[in-house]
Amino acid sequence: MLSSTILAAAEPLSGAGWSIMLVSIGSVLTLVSFCLYKVLSLPPVDVEEHIKGPLEIDTGDTDETD
Amino acid sequence: MVAKTQQSDPEDGGRELWGTRIGVILAVAGSAVGLGNFLRFPGNAAENGGGAFMLPYFVSLLVIGIPLCWAEWTMGRYGGTKGFNSAPGIFSVLWPNPTAKYVGAFALLIPLIIYMYYVLVEAWCLGYAIKYLSGDLMREGKDPKFYKNHLFDFIGANEDGALFSPGNWPFLLTLLACFAFNFFLIYRGVTKGIERFCRIAMPLMVILALIVLVRVLTLGAPVEEDQNVVTGLGFMWNPVGDKLTDPQTWLAASGQIFFSLSVGFGIIINYASYLRKNDDVVLSGLTSSSMNEFFEVCLGGLITLPAAFIFLGPAVAGLTGSNFSLGFIALPNVFAAMPGGQLFGFLWFFMLFVAAITSSVSMLQPVIAFFEEGLGLKRHAAAAILGLLSALGCGFVAWFSRDTKALDTMDFWVGTFLIFILAMLQAVIYGWIFGIKKGDIEAHQGAHIRIPRFVQFMLKYITPAYLLVVFFLFCFYKLPSSDTLLTEIDAPSAKAIATGDVPEAVRETLAASEIEIPAESVVAGDLSTTLLVKKAAAGPTIVFIEPVNDKFGIYQHKAGQFEGILNSPVAFSSVCFIAVVFAFLLILVRIAGERWEQEGRFRTVEGSAS
Numbered sequence: 001m002l003s004s005t006i007l008a009a010a011e012p013l014s015g016a017g018w019s020i021m022l023v024s025i026g027s028v029l030t031l032v033s034f035c036l037y038k039v040l041s042l043p044p045v046d047v048e049e050h051i052k053g054p055l056e057i058d059t060g061d062t063d064e065t066d
Numbered sequence: 067m068v069a070k071t072q073q074s075d076p077e078d079g080g081r082e083l084w085g086t087r088i089g090v091i092l093a094v095a096g097s098a099v100g101l102g103n104f105l106r107f108p109g110n111a112a113e114n115g116g117g118a119f120m121l122p123y124f125v126s127l128l129v130i131g132i133p134l135c136w137a138e139w140t141m142g143r144y145g146g147t148k149g150f151n152s153a154p155g156i157f158s159v160l161w162p163n164p165t166a167k168y169v170g171a172f173a174l175l176i177p178l179i180i181y182m183y184y185v186l187v188e189a190w191c192l193g194y195a196i197k198y199l200s201g202d203l204m205r206e207g208k209d210p211k212f213y214k215n216h217l218f219d220f221i222g223a224n225e226d227g228a229l230f231s232p233g234n235w236p237f238l239l240t241l242l243a244c245f246a247f248n249f250f251l252i253y254r255g256v257t258k259g260i261e262r263f264c265r266i267a268m269p270l271m272v273i274l275a276l277i278v279l280v281r282v283l284t285l286g287a288p289v290e291e292d293q294n295v296v297t298g299l300g301f302m303w304n305p306v307g308d309k310l311t312d313p314q315t316w317l318a319a320s321g322q323i324f325f326s327l328s329v330g331f332g333i334i335i336n337y338a339s340y341l342r343k344n345d346d347v348v349l350s351g352l353t354s355s356s357m358n359e360f361f362e363v364c365l366g367g368l369i370t371l372p373a374a375f376i377f378l379g380p381a382v383a384g385l386t387g388s389n390f391s392l393g394f395i396a397l398p399n400v401f402a403a404m405p406g407g408q409l410f411g412f413l414w415f416f417m418l419f420v421a422a423i424t425s426s427v428s429m430l431q432p433v434i435a436f437f438e439e440g441l442g443l444k445r446h447a448a449a450a451i452l453g454l455l456s457a458l459g460c461g462f463v464a465w466f467s468r469d470t471k472a473l474d475t476m477d478f479w480v481g482t483f484l485i486f487i488l489a490m491l492q493a494v495i496y497g498w499i500f501g502i503k504k505g506d507i508e509a510h511q512g513a514h515i516r517i518p519r520f521v522q523f524m525l526k527y528i529t530p531a532y533l534l535v536v537f538f539l540f541c542f543y544k545l546p547s548s549d550t551l552l553t554e555i556d557a558p559s560a561k562a563i564a565t566g567d568v569p570e571a572v573r574e575t576l577a578a579s580e581i582e583i584p585a586e587s588v589v590a591g592d593l594s595t596t597l598l599v600k601k602a603a604a605g606p607t608i609v610f611i612e613p614v615n616d617k618f619g620i621y622q623h624k625a626g627q628f629e630g631i632l633n634s635p636v637a638f639s640s641v642c643f644i645a646v647v648f649a650f651l652l653i654l655v656r657i658a659g660e661r662w663e664q665e666g667r668f669r670t671v672e673g674s675a676s
Contacts, residue, residue, distance in 0.1 A: 011297065011300050011304060012292075012296045012297045012300045013296050013297070013299045013300040013303060013304065014300065014304050016117060016304065016305050017116070017117050017299070017300055017303040017304035017305065018303075020117035020120055020303055020305060021117065021299065021302075021303040021367075024120050024124075024363050024367070025363060025364050025367070025368075027124075028356065028359045028360055028363045028364055029360070029364060031352075031356040031359070032353075032356040032357055032359070032360045035349065035352055035353035035356050035357075036353065036357075038349055038353075038514060038515065039087060039088060039091065039349060039350070039353050039514075040088070042087070042514060
């Protein structure tokens with residue numbers, strides 16, 4: 001098995017290799033672009049509406065002693 | 067576009083929350099993107115049929131990876147809205163049964179143990195980046211043996227305790243710096259620490275990886291005419307058809323998806339618990355998974371192996387079985403021969419360091435969250451106890467550094483075996499206890515895209531069944547030892563081997579299986595006990611001769627994990643160490659459970675549920 005992998009390795013990218021590489025990379029790029037587009041184009045209101053007080057609220061738990 | 071950060075929301079009971087939508091996505095993606103994307107994935111693909119590996123890989127992604135991610139995000143946010151951030155608490159909310167909190171202990175053990183050895187590998191990356199910056203690794207370039215010896219010295223692989231020998235303080239300082247940085251981030255909390263860091267680290271990693279990618283794709287053919295970018299890509303992507311029917315290929319693909327997406331680590335469920343009730347989990351989960359795939363397929367798949375092949379040729383096949391050999395031996399050879407190699411070597415290892423730190427910091431958060439809410443500790447007390455515990459484990463792995471035995475043992479039993487267990491438990495809890503109907507309603511609360519209906523059906527039936535099959539295959543192939551017949555030889559050849567004189571034909575046959583027989587390794591004696599031992603890059607290989615009918619067979623012995631534990635005191639101690647840590651966590655979980663009962667936390671949950 002291993003030797004057959006090595007033999008295939010010495011060859012240039014075949015038609016099947018090109019197809020698999022392009023389909024794999026293309027699918028992932030399409031998916032990540034779609035997701036990022038959706039996330040970044042969402043209105044920020046639903047995040048901001050939760051903010052009821054100052055933007056930097058410190059819980060204070062790192063300042064208190066035990 | 068994104069709101070500024072906040073650490074807690076009075077409307078949400080003052081609990082700690084993520085600041086921004088993109089922040090939590092980057093944090094989860096940062097947790098998933100690590101060394102596995104750049105080293106494990108290409109090695110796995112090349113060893114398991116190149117392009118043919120991608121079919122089982124994408125099937126695993128669709129059947130177990132993304133569905134389980136959505137399930138973990140959903141369960142985590144649900145637990146968080148009921149007031150719990152740690153897995154024992156979240157599982158108790160999902161499954162109102164006294165056993166549930168103990169199941170959650172797995173989700174503490176896994177990230178904690180993985181952190182203990184992962185931070186060591188992180189220190190290797192930082193150490194190599196510093197060495198490239200200072201030019202140390204370029205001075206004796208173009209000498210393959212130098213990089214192997216250098217790695218073994220650097221990680222103390224030749225002797226236990228070597229890392230603590232006098233004169234090795236630069237590495238110990240590097241390790242200390244990594245440790246301190248992780249705890250600095252965790253001490254600052256999810257928003258000010260993890261989120262803020264990931265919002266810088268993730269884009270930085272993309273930039274660094276793209277610079278290295280452009281360099282690799284414009285290398286041409288610097289060594290041999292037939293060792294160019296196209297043959298390098300062919301080595302990685304050309305399909306070997308018969309591998310598709312090999313169960314080990316499917317096993318490797320499933321393992322890669324698990325390791326890569328951080329499914330079954332107990333991390334996503336903890337991170338998602340810091341979301342608000344109406345924060346989206348479907349789009350966020352899909353985005354973080356797809357970002358991880360971008361790093362793995364688009365960057366890892368185009369950089370590591372093609373670069374190594376261009377400079378090392380088909381010989382690189384002997385290094386794909388080990389992540390460390392590929393990353394820390396093959397690539398330094400490449401950078402030594404590459405124009406501008408010092409700069410690109412630095413960029414590469416610094417990128418690996420950043421990838422490692424976004425992952426390692428995520429391994430601490432589930433445990434610190436448990437210490438805080440389960441034991442009522444303040445952040446600095448929780449960080450101090452966690453620091454001591456993880457330093458103890460890291461010290462154990464660093465001390466038993468010979469052949470990276472402790473690291474490999476922990477990586478197998480926790481970083482692979484227990485991940486399967488926890489993923490299966492989570493799939494059952496989601497599909498059969500929490501319920502897919504409730505899960506579907508919960509997941510779509512505030513969702514910006516819809517999960518296809520069949521995914522819920524898959525989560526109940528197909529995903530657990532697929533996981534179970536993969537788990538049994540995994541146990542079948544990895545746990546017991548096995549002997550493989552390499553070739554048959556006649557009696558005179560066997561006698562010749564026993565006296566140290568290996569016939570050329572036999573030598574060539576064994577070379578096809580990547581086994582070289584140095585004369586001094588032949589243990590002469592009775593023909594049936596003749597041993598030929600070769601220490602390969604991926605680990606020791608034992609070859610022995612035994613009579614087969616009227617001939618002799620040369621067998622390759624592969625030690626299974628059980629044999630590994632029985633034969634190695636270090637491996638045995640590592641497993642005992644894991645068991646002791648687990649027992650300790652179970653006791654803490656019991657204490658936490660009693661505390662929650664006394665405080666009426668579960669009654670509050672029941673009340674809010676009704």
